Amino acid sequence: MKYAFYPGCVSRGGCPELYPAAVRVAGKLGIELEEMKDVACTGAGVLPQYITDPINARTFAKAERMGLPIMTICSTCQGVFGQANLRLQDPEYRARINREYLADEGLEYGGTVEIKHLLWVVMEDYGADHLKAMISRPLKGLKVSPFYGCFLRRPPEVITPTKETNARKSYLEKLIDIVGAELADFGGKGKCCGFPVLTANEESSLSMTAKHTSEAKSKGADCMVTPCPLCHLSLDGNQPRAEQQEGTSIGLPILHMPQFLGLALGFSPAEMYLKRHIVSTMAVESKVNMMT
Amino acid sequence: MQANFSVYRKEPGAGSKAGRSTYTVELPEDATVIDALLKIRDEQDPTLGFRGSCLHGYCGDCTVRINGKAGFSCAVKVAPLAAKGGEIAVEPIRNMPVIKDLISDWDTFLWDKIDVIKPWLEPNGAASLDGEELIDDKVMAKVRQAMSCFYCGLCDEGCTVLPVDFKFVGPAALTKASRFLCDPRDHATAERLRILERPKGMWDCVHCFEASEHCPREIAPTERIIEMRDMAFKHGITNEKVARHHHSFANSVRNSGWLDEGRLAIESEGLTNIKGLMKLLPTAAKAVARGKAPIPFLHHKRPGADKIARIIEKAEAKEK
Numbered sequence: 262m263k264y265a266f267y268p269g270c271v272s273r274g275g276c277p278e279l280y281p282a283a284v285r286v287a288g289k290l291g292i293e294l295e296e297m298k299d300v301a302c303t304g305a306g307v308l309p310q311y312i313t314d315p316i317n318a319r320t321f322a323k324a325e326r327m328g329l330p331i332m333t334i335c336s337t338c339q340g341v342f343g344q345a346n347l348r349l350q351d352p353e354y355r356a357r358i359n360r361e362y363l364a365d366e367g368l369e370y371g372g373t374v375e376i377k378h379l380l381w382v383v384m385e386d387y388g389a390d391h392l393k394a395m396i397s398r399p400l401k402g403l404k405v406s407p408f409y410g411c412f413l414r415r416p417p418e419v420i421t422p423t424k425e426t427n428a429r430k431s432y433l434e435k436l437i438d439i440v441g442a443e444l445a446d447f448g449g450k451g452k453c454c455g456f457p458v459l460t461a462n463e464e465s466s467l468s469m470t471a472k473h474t475s476e477a478k479s480k481g482a483d484c485m486v487t488p489c490p491l492c493h494l495s496l497d498g499n500q501p502r503a504e505q506q507e508g509t510s511i512g513l514p515i516l517h518m519p520q521f522l523g524l525a526l527g528f529s530p531a532e533m534y535l536k537r538h539i540v541s542t543m544a545v546e547s548k549v550n551m552m553t
Numbered sequence: 554m555q556a557n558f559s560v561y562r563k564e565p566g567a568g569s570k571a572g573r574s575t576y577t578v579e580l581p582e583d584a585t586v587i588d589a590l591l592k593i594r595d596e597q598d599p600t601l602g603f604r605g606s607c608l609h610g611y612c613g614d615c616t617v618r619i620n621g622k623a624g625f626s627c628a629v630k631v632a633p634l635a636a637k638g639g640e641i642a643v644e645p646i647r648n649m650p651v652i653k654d655l656i657s658d659w660d661t662f663l664w665d666k667i668d669v670i671k672p673w674l675e676p677n678g679a680a681s682l683d684g685e686e687l688i689d690d691k692v693m694a695k696v697r698q699a700m701s702c703f704y705c706g707l708c709d710e711g712c713t714v715l716p717v718d719f720k721f722v723g724p725a726a727l728t729k730a731s732r733f734l735c736d737p738r739d740h741a742t743a744e745r746l747r748i749l750e751r752p753k754g755m756w757d758c759v760h761c762f763e764a765s766e767h768c769p770r771e772i773a774p775t776e777r778i779i780e781m782r783d784m785a786f787k788h789g790i791t792n793e794k795v796a797r798h799h800h801s802f803a804n805s806v807r808n809s810g811w812l813d814e815g816r817l818a819i820e821s822e823g824l825t826n827i828k829g830l831m832k833l834l835p836t837a838a839k840a841v842a843r844g845k846a847p848i849p850f851l852h853h854k855r856p857g858a859d860k861i862a863r864i865i866e867k868a869e870a871k872e873k
């Protein structure tokens with residue numbers, strides 16, 4: 262199993278714990294990664310499509326040349342890529358982008374690249390049974406709330422285009438089950454984390470942070486797990502400010518999906534860089550340490 | 554078939570408390586939820602308030618929440634719900650103040666917000682008084698699709714932002730704005746964008762695609778909002794904060810190929826906005842101490858950055 266690895270910006274910027282944790286987890290599972298280094302940011306839904314479609318087509322063309330599917334570790338990267346790739350399936354549009362933007366560099370995108378988030382790679386290509394066999398530290402007794410964020414759930418034509426891909430809506434719950442943890446389910450798991458409006462309406466953004474984390478907490482969660490570093494910035498990084506705004510205390514640790522899986526694969530909390538979070542992960546760490 | 558209902562009740566007036574009434578009704582097999590409500594009002598409780606008009610799923614007037622899911626009460630069949638046993642819960646839709654029982658206040662929910670976006674065409678003068686302005690059907694298809702909105706409110710009901718900020722203009726009104734912005738006969742584009750860029754306007758949307766998922770007519774409100782933002786990008790963003798954020802983001806990708814988040818956070822607040830910057834400090838200090846914060850001067854150029862920059866410049870030159 263080999264992928265063109267697209268780590269995205271945040272996994273080395275605002276969430277520098279994510280990149281090394283994901284690389285370690287992939288290594289342990291025997292997933293081979295060839296990192297894409299000379300490609301651009303996806304645009305993250307901030308830059309307009311007329312800029313991001315060409316720069317993303319360039320990334321796809323490079324992966325196509327490598328002969329590999331792309332693996333992301335960010336729901337936003339996954340979403341923006343997926344939406345762009347869908348538009349680029351239109352041969353006329355693709356030909357125009359190729360002609361106007363990629364030909365200069367001698368590149369051409371043929372429309373064939375597959376793009377998968379690590380969560381999908383593990384559940385679809387690696388397989389649940391295979392993964393189960395790799396679990397060396399079942400996270401028994403740890404209560405975990407899933408948090409997908411928007412872009413691993415919507416829009417359906419990008420995320421769940423076929424009947425089989427419908428299962429993607431519950432991969433996190435499945436993962437929680439596979440690693441032996443307990444599910445603390447809650448209604449907000451597929452909602453927006455609030456990050457996209459942090460600039461335009463901070464109050465609204467922080468309200469969403471507070472809403473999701475306190476709802477999970479009220480369901481008895483010890484922590485929350487997310488496949489998206491931007492959700493992590495919102496739920497972990499902004500949690501203290503959200504507490505302040507709403508006048509409550511929440512204190513819910515937020516784990517990146519690879520960190521969570523890594524703990525069950527036997528990595529120590531330090532090897533998964535849990536200390537780099539804003540909300541203390543002590544409660545999770547001590548539970549995990551008792552499991553070994 | 555017999556079915557049990559638990560219906561949300563509230564009398565008009567600020568002080569009145571919400572409650573529930575339960576009813577058991579005998580219904581034909583093909584009955585819909587609104588058939589049940591009509592029967593309850595006719596035979597058991599004339600005080601029950603609810604809305605409905607066409608009774609054919611066409612007008613969007615009877616939108617309620619049925620067992621926690623928003624839908625048209627005239628289009629949802631009772632039988633499968635009754636078969637599950639227990640009570641069928643009927644509530645007013647979310648994000649809307651309740652006037653009485655299932656009757657919600659559409660004025661503050663929707664109509665006032667639609668008023669704000671200038672819901673009329675500003676003709677560009679191309680059509681002569683006695684003639685007509687011919688438009689490519691492809692272009693018109695998009696306008697028509699927006700015009701098929703029947704204000705059912707399902708997109709607003711499903712919106713992520715409205716529950717935390719009721720003043721947000723919401724996807725239904727933004728869809729209406731898109732109807733005029735994609736109409737070639739309209740000439741008020743710049744003014745419309747300025748209105749939409751105000752606080753609580755289109756930049757407050759989190760582009761979560763919930764609105765599109767909730768719309769029964771495939772009008773794709775979320776995609777339309779994204780499109781209008783791209784339009785604003787082309788015209789020059791007038792919302793100061795958002796403009797700073799976007800320019801910092803674009804510059805970062807243009808200069809290095811990827812995002813410099815350290816700089817983005819600071820530049821989005823504004824380099825002279827001391828109060829805004831101070832607010833970032835506690836989290837930033839903690840982040841630095843934990844080896845988490847991205848430090849702007851450590852941000853390096855990525856290989857291929859010049860090629861990426863060339864593409865961006867080309868795209869901008871072409872679109873502006």
Ligand code: SF4
Binds near residue numbers: 302304337338
């Ligand atoms: S979406 Fe985010 S992490 Fe992904 S490439 Fe862009 S800014 Fe970077």
Ligand code: SF4
Binds near residue numbers: 714778
């Ligand atoms: S996309 Fe925007 S307007 Fe639509 S539901 Fe989400 S936040 Fe609301």
Ligand code: SF4
Binds near residue numbers: 701705767771772
């Ligand atoms: S855009 Fe769709 S969901 Fe929203 S009010 Fe119109 S028809 Fe209803």
